[in-house]
Amino acid sequence: MKSVSRAERKRATEFLQLLDSIGIFLGDHIDPRDVEDSIPFRVDAVRLQRALFTKPSVSQHRELARMLENLSFVLSKHKKAKLACIAAEQALIIRRECYKLHPDTDCVPLATLLDRYSGRLHSDNRNEEAIGACKEAADLWGTLSTDDGNIYSEFQADSLQNLGLRFDSLQRFEDAKTAEEQGLMLRRTLYEKDPEQHRKPLLKSLENYIASLKNLGLAEETRAAREEQESLRSPSVSHENRRSRSSLGQTSGIHPSYKDYLRTSLLHGVTKANDSVAQSEHLLTLDHHPNPLSGANSGSPISTQIDVYSTWVPSSELLLVLNECSSDTSMDDSSMKLKVEQALGLARLAVSGSFTKGKRETSVKFRDVIDEIDTLFTATPKWRHHTILLRNELTRLQRVLCIGSPLGQQGDLARFLLNEALALQYHGRGQEAPKLLEEALVIQRECFRLRPGVERPRLAFHLEWHSFCLHAEQRYEEAVEMCEEELRLRRLLYEFDPEESIAPLADVLQNLGVRLNSAQRPEDAKVAEAEGLVLRRILYDAHPELHRENLVTCLKNHGITLNALGLKKESKAVRAEYRQIRALSEDGSIITA
Numbered sequence: 001m002k003s004v005s006r007a008e009r010k011r012a013t014e015f016l017q018l019l020d021s022i023g024i025f026l027g028d029h030i031d032p033r034d035v036e037d038s039i040p041f042r043v044d045a046v047r048l049q050r051a052l053f054t055k056p057s058v059s060q061h062r063e064l065a066r067m068l069e070n071l072s073f074v075l076s077k078h079k080k081a082k083l084a085c086i087a088a089e090q091a092l093i094i095r096r097e098c099y100k101l102h103p104d105t106d107c108v109p110l111a112t113l114l115d116r117y118s119g120r121l122h123s124d125n126r127n128e129e130a131i132g133a134c135k136e137a138a139d140l141w142g143t144l145s146t147d148d149g150n151i152y153s154e155f156q157a158d159s160l161q162n163l164g165l166r167f168d169s170l171q172r173f174e175d176a177k178t179a180e181e182q183g184l185m186l187r188r189t190l191y192e193k194d195p196e197q198h199r200k201p202l203l204k205s206l207e208n209y210i211a212s213l214k215n216l217g218l219a220e221e222t223r224a225a226r227e228e229q230e231s232l233r234s235p236s237v238s239h240e241n242r243r244s245r246s247s248l249g250q251t252s253g254i255h256p257s258y259k260d261y262l263r264t265s266l267l268h269g270v271t272k273a274n275d276s277v278a279q280s281e282h283l284l285t286l287d288h289h290p291n292p293l294s295g296a297n298s299g300s301p302i303s304t305q306i307d308v309y310s311t312w313v314p315s316s317e318l319l320l321v322l323n324e325c326s327s328d329t330s331m332d333d334s335s336m337k338l339k340v341e342q343a344l345g346l347a348r349l350a351v352s353g354s355f356t357k358g359k360r361e362t363s364v365k366f367r368d369v370i371d372e373i374d375t376l377f378t379a380t381p382k383w384r385h386h387t388i389l390l391r392n393e394l395t396r397l398q399r400v401l402c403i404g405s406p407l408g409q410q411g412d413l414a415r416f417l418l419n420e421a422l423a424l425q426y427h428g429r430g431q432e433a434p435k436l437l438e439e440a441l442v443i444q445r446e447c448f449r450l451r452p453g454v455e456r457p458r459l460a461f462h463l464e465w466h467s468f469c470l471h472a473e474q475r476y477e478e479a480v481e482m483c484e485e486e487l488r489l490r491r492l493l494y495e496f497d498p499e500e501s502i503a504p505l506a507d508v509l510q511n512l513g514v515r516l517n518s519a520q521r522p523e524d525a526k527v528a529e530a531e532g533l534v535l536r537r538i539l540y541d542a543h544p545e546l547h548r549e550n551l552v553t554c555l556k557n558h559g560i561t562l563n564a565l566g567l568k569k570e571s572k573a574v575r576a577e578y579r580q581i582r583a584l585s586e587d588g589s590i591i592t593a
Contacts, residue, residue, distance in 0.1 A: 058098055065094040069113060072120060081124040088117040111140035115159055118166070127170050134163040157186040161205055164212065173215040180209040203232055217454050219500055385427055391420035414443040418462060425469050434473065437466045460489040464508065467515065476519040483512045506535035510554055513561065522564050529558040552582050
């Protein structure tokens with residue numbers, strides 16, 4: 001480069017400042033077209049700054065890095081993800097060099113840039129690189145927070161929260177959980193010092209953490225995190241008033257009574273062995289698994305969502321639906337239907353036209369709001385029949401979101417298909433349910449094939465309800481097949497976590513007995529009911545008040561089956577036990593007239 005005079009350098013510097021100012025002005029302008037117009041000014045500013053690098057100083061390097069960061073920002077804002085990444089990468093090279101020379105001064109700018117760079121990479125679907133940048137940022141913030149108390153702890157918590165989301169997008173749920181746990185520790189410390197300021201960030205971190213725990217099937221940890229979440233939303237609720245997990249009074253392993261039953265049954269050839277697939281699957285090590293019912297319509301309370309959604313919904317119709325259906329039960333049905341249709345109209349508008357990243361995010365938000373309305377309507381008998389319309393819309397939205405999306409979105413589609421089928425079944429349109437259930441089951445089987453440990457309880461849950469709907473449509477043999485497949489999965493879950501899985505195993509055995517009786521197979525029904533009764537008695541002995549009704553139902557069904565088979569003596573003994581248990585009140589005393 002030819003040498004330039006001091007006057008030329010001064011004029012060039014002034015022009016550079018002018019270009020930079022124009023770029024900043026246009027980039028900050030409200031009109032998106034002005035954001036795009038600012039790009040060439042910023043590019044020229046970067047070029048000119050480089051041209052002035054005859055003997056570059058650290059301050060000139062920092063200035064060039066700043067300009068590249070600004071250029072990356074406006075490129076990202078205008079959905080030019082690849083170009084935004086290139087500009088950020090160039091800025092990062094400069095920031096690293098400055099950090100080597102002046103670590104104290106340049107640590108914060110480097111960590112800030114790494115956080116932003118991670119976001120750019122994530123937008124460009126370069127998630128592995130995004131994870132690396134996010135880790136580096138978290139480490140840098142950690143160094144600063146160690147040196148200066150907690151002044152940078154909030155930034156480190158933000159980086160760890162983003163890191164968890166990056167891991168989650170690659171289905172690396174264990175890594176996501178680890179990152180979120182580290183972030184939660186920081187959030188809790190910050191919350192203790194200033195509850196008012198840090199409550200919302202802590203709630204958001206807990207929400208992400210709960211999602212990771214659910215993906216891993218960690219029921220106990222999920223329950224504890226939800227309790228913490230609820231206590232933050234309602235600080236006055238004491239820890240002592242929350243329900244704790246019930247115990248069966250055993251340390252670990254299969255209950256001795258059930259062991260004895262299985263040993264006796266196998267000696268007499270009563271209990272069928274699992275098929276070869278199920279036998280091989282039991283070698284897999286599983287974590288705790290949640291009760292699938294708890295995940296069917298999970299989500300934070302609607303009241304906590306209103307202030308969030310009101311910032312991006314241009315019309316108040318969705319909020320109107322939320323408020324009126326929760327408070328004004330005197331509203332006539334046609335008015336409520338109109339409100340629902342208005343809300344769904346907004347959702348359809350959100351996904352119309354080209355499906356950009358922004359529209360995808362909006363669609364996810366609309367889907368979540370409609371899911372909240374559906375949850376509320378399900379709990380309100382007067383509006384419950386609207387759930388068919390809502391769940392059909394949820395399924396339609398999720399189909400669009402599944403295009404080119406990871407496995408987690410497919411699992412959500414299976415859940416929405418199942419919920420729509422159950423609404424149809426509940427409202428007398430059961431003949432339409434099996435088709436939806438079959439599609440949901442195909443998706444859930446594929447999820448199970450890819451992640452057997454996480455998806456096994458969810459597949460069992462789908463099989464349970466598929467069997468229920470088939471039985472309601474009098475397709476008894478198909479219902480039996482579904483129930484038997486569920487039983488194989490429940491046995492595996494019980495083997496790895498007896499305390500968590502004993503009640504679902506008892507449920508499926510009871511259901512199988514009903515299905516087999518309907519299919520005119522009373523001998524097989526007797527076997528299933530007998531095994532289920534062993535489990536029901538174990539549960540009843542541990543917690544009579546919780547399991548009395550279920551035991552009574554099982555005894556009644558088993559007595560009917562035995563009587564139908566002509567086993568009068570056995571039937572009489574079961575009926576006597578049935579009458580005895582039924583005569584007991586919940587506190588164990590005999591009911592008197």
